[in-house]
């Protein structure tokens with residue numbers, strides 16, 4: 276179902292009447308790694324909106340490597356996301372990690388994110404296929420493009436074709452970056468599938484200094500959008516500060532991206 280030969284035209288994922296992913300316009304989703312507090316989330320939301328982001332990101336359920344690291348505000352975080360959407364008008368994308376939380380997260384989110392660590396959580400994929408909400412499916416840490424597309428197939432085979440793929444870097448021998456951004460995946464997905472694909476240069480690189488270059492490369496390579504971590508005060512972030520852009524750096528990047536989008 277995810278293969279291009281099953282559908283002539285590209286799938287457009289509808290977030291709301293004004294917002295569609297995969298429909299020519301480059302859609303940028305931005306915000307903090309995690310929902311930390313009402314004040315920080317609101318500040319981040321206004322900052323990314325001012326820069327031209329169309330969707331607010333923020334994790335309420337965080338998949339942390341260490342069980343002792345900040346795990347997210349959970350339902351309280353979801354409520355803050357919904358409140359912030361009411362204030363700013365920005366739809367929200369947030370991660371769901373467990374089938375038991377799926378309905379709860381779906382009550383609050385406009386787009387449900389399935390993270391890299393859960394890309395092959397087949398029970399979660401199947402449930403996501405039965406829910407009437409767009410799904411952002413991140414590529415697994417060590418997944419081939421085919422495995423990633425088959426994960427999307429799990430969702431689609433249950434009746435949900437509203438899937439946005441997200442390349443976020445893969446594990447390689449390279450240690451200079453957190454992951455290795457596979458930009459060729461964008462071109463491959465465009466060749467073999469009709470689903471829209473966006474790129475997350477934040478988790479791909481792990482370093483804010485590299486985010487702009489990879490974001491620009493992603494758009495030039497044909498990505499339908501970006502997922503970017505932005506924090507009002509990265510040095511104090513509870514999660515992924517080193518890869519988070521300041522609002523000023525985000526605004527600068529958004530201006531540069533416009534030039535690239537016009538050129539292609």
Ligand code: PEP
Pocket residue numbers: 308334338370389390391392413443475478
């Ligand atoms: C995230 O986007 O918040 C995240 C945890 O990313 P990934 O699943 O790509 O590691």
Ligand code: MN
Pocket residue numbers: 308309478504514515
């Ligand atoms: Mn993060």
